[in-house]
Amino acid sequence: MAMGTLPHALVIPYPAQGHVIPLMELSHCLLDHGFMITFVNTEFNHSRMVASLQKTGGDNERIRLVAIPDGLAPGEDRNEVGKLCDSALSFMPSALEELIGRIDKSNDGNITCVIADASMAWALEVGRKMGIRGAALWPASVGLLAQIFNIPKLIEDSIIDANGYPSKHQMIKLSPTMPMMNTEHLSWLCINDNNVQQSLFRYANHINRALESADWLLCNSFHEIEQSAFELVPNILPIGPLLAGRRLGRLEGNFWREDSTCLSWLDKQPACSVIYVAFGSFTVFDQCQFQELALGLELSGHPFLWVVRPDLMDGSSDAYPDGFKERVVDRSLIVGWSPQQKVLAHPSIGCFLSHCGWNSTMEGLSNGVPFLCWPYFTDQFLNKAYISDVWKVGLGFIPDGNGIIPREEIKGKLDELLGDDGIRARSSELKEMARKQVGEGGSSLKNFNSFIEAMKLEKGWVY
Structure with a gap:
């Protein structure tokens, strides 16, 4: 086996617990395929993760944990998603560019790819500016991404106006086989505050544009459970389910101490x-x-x-x-x-x-x-x-x-x-379906392996 310089992935999640966990699991999967990993949290979440590690003794030796500022003041509430999204777009890109520059000048090995949470797709634009190719992981349902990708059509069909607000309260379907969605529950309207709603709508539109910089778009799902949504996002590659917690002694990315x-x-x-x-x-x-x-x-x-x-x-x-x-x-x-x-x-x-x-x-x-x-x-x-x-x-x-x-x-x-025995029986069927996808011969595992090989070949790494 001939081997050149190991591929070095910079992985950056959206700064929330539910986003850090799947990106950390993806990082472990990359480690298993010979990658170096630098995992980037905000300073606020980095300190929480490090504190949790000190209490639980998690193994983070193979993943380098680093931090960048989020642009918010020390006392500001990081659960205020509108402020966090605005700061992510206005402040964090320059901080990430500086971090990559410092890493490339150090002895840690140049960053060869950026793997970003799709909600942080601006990081792919930073990478492209610096000549680094990138992949995005969408950690939510493909149905939600289809909703975001369909914003222009929702406006064209007068379901929402140019600011993202519904023209009227109604139930809609993006395709005949998608679940019904309440227009009051569109993702950017999740908090009853006009300023926050506008921040989230701007952020959703930014995701639409920034994901054009992704060389690969992955998701934590699989075809069998969202077939009609995949038809609306045809370029996405399912590699799920990504399940944390099955790797004994490995860092999972928790902000709180687990009570085992x-x-x-x-x-x-x-x-x-x-x-x-x-x-x-x-x-x-x-x-x-x-x-x-x-x-x-x-x-x-x-x-x-x-x-x-x-x-x-x-x-x-x-x-x-x-x-x-x-x-x-x-x-x-x-x-x-x-x-x-x-x-x-x-x-x-x-x-x-x-x-x-x-x-x-x-x-x-x-x-x-169930x-x-x-x-x-x-x-x-x-x-x-x-x-x-x-x-x-x-x-x-x-x-x-x-x-x-x-x-x-x-x-x-x-x-x-x-x-309800029927619900339990259907739950068991989906369990087997999910496990087949990530097992030998499963479609998600095949997709992941194809992604890995494409990344290695892209930079000329030979294994």
């Missing part, structure tokens, strides 16, 4: 009995809804594992109903963050009460776990439509007149889901 004690607790529970409740890294509940959720879990009578981030509740450090923890102590475990992939693979899990983020959707799907869908914003409403209406592996909730999902609704849907 939940796995030994799960070992003591009956098969298919536990409700796993987790809402990702952004969802926030007010006290009323949080308490209804708690009381619904109590009312169900089932054992449950509940992930409650420190910032899950809006403005309250102790929003649990009086006496709740004492009443459910014998059949519950509440943790701050979990090793989710390992949890969903555990035989005691009966269902997943989820916000329907795409990572969670892929993880639940790949483990054959869903109870509680979407919060952006693509989660589309993912919920896939889960409940297209794949039919889960159910949704019906809020009351005040927009609250009451405890009785939560209990009722839990009983219905856990007693």
